[in-house]
Amino acid sequence: MAISHNPVFNRAMQTGVEEARSTDQSVVDAEFSRITSSAKMTVEGTAGKVFGLFLVVLATAGITWFMGLTALLFPAMLVGLGLGLWASFSKKVRPAVIVAYAAVQGVFLGAISSILEAAYPGIVQSAVVATFATAGAMFAAYRFGWIKVNARFTRVMTFALIGYGIFALVNLGFAMFSGNGGIYTSQFGWLVALVGVGLAAFTLNLDFEAIIVGSREGLPVENEWRAAFGLTASLIWLYVEIIRLLAIFNQD
Template sequence: MSLFGLSTSNPAFTTYFWNTSRKKRKLGKMTLRGVVLKSMFCLLLVSLTAGVSWKLFYDGVEVKWITTGGLIVALICSILISVKREWVMPLTIIYALAKGLFIGGFSAYIHKIFPDLPFQAVIITLVTFMIMLLLYVTKIIKVTQKFRSVVITVTTAIFVIYIVSFILSFFGIVISFLWSSSWFAITFNVVVAIFASLSLLLDFDYIDRYIGKANKTYEWFATWELLVTIIWLYVEVLRLLKKLAIRF
């Protein structure tokens, strides 16, 4: 079973993206080294623009529209990547730069109220990534069709809730359980963080399946998707730490 034709929680790993013609395969095959190098490059871009946004915040610049603009641009890039596969390389780079602006401003704001919380979130995200990779490599958690279906369904529902909340915020309507520090809000945040972590397993599984099969262009799709999941996980961890800090 799959939702909206997807076989993973991330659109970059659907059959639509991975169906390649014989002509395109002549460009070279996708390699793990290529995915790793591109991912590291894009994470560096995220860090650079996050640093710019962070500095502007502490220089007294109002970064609300910079962070919001970064989020919107990143969303537009994701939509365009879904329909314009040939633009994946420049769009992934733009996505990384835009998401960095969002993360930088968002993290700086939280750091001002709760010092060092963003750095703790980075460490937790990295540790979680390594644990998920270990669980996948050792097959302690096997990515079955049923596992995919559950993760896809839940993550899709989560993203729908977030998108609706983002749209409603422009009209002054706030979905309280997304932002409050109530126990229900914390529980919801924990569930979201767990499924963000589980999404990494699906990503590893699909990259593993297409190494040496898909053409080299799809290394950029893999990079984009890993960025989406890693950044999502970081944001959820940071939001959870913030709620716990307020609560305790």
């Protein structure tokens, strides 16, 4: 029976059907097995990548601290911002960019920590403890369902993060031209820094949800890098906001 009025098309279709019928079933089974057994994203795999990224952050932060490379603060901040945007908006997962981001952010953290520690002895230890305590509290809240990461929560957080990001860029530009810390040097600086701490802390819940959902749905294994990047970036942001808030309180 003809499939089309075009005899060439009919011949091609018949040839394809005959070849498909003659194909060894073992070849089909092998191909199906290859597709279904491809590596999937897991919580354990993501946790391992988070740990690896933090080793990179700690290594470059330590080098910056002990070698006194505080002059790299501003360049590292700009480069880190660029790498972070690249990793965030790239359609392809880029592990090399993510690792480079962690390394540059380590330089930034080492420089800013060294400067603030010289001005306010003990502030770095307090900031580290507060960061991990806050992250632990957020994980517990997520784990026990005290914070529900639903569509409404995600939408509110998205708008809040966009608004805060615009504010941060405007304040950075103002600080660069005015030579001071912008709004953080005003009487409302502590309040703005507190809002930053809150946003960074609640962003962790979005990262936890991304890891759990990605693992549950069996996303491709390369998504572990994207999830690890998100969690690492949020923890770095949380530390920066906390140490800034502590520095403001120490000025009074």
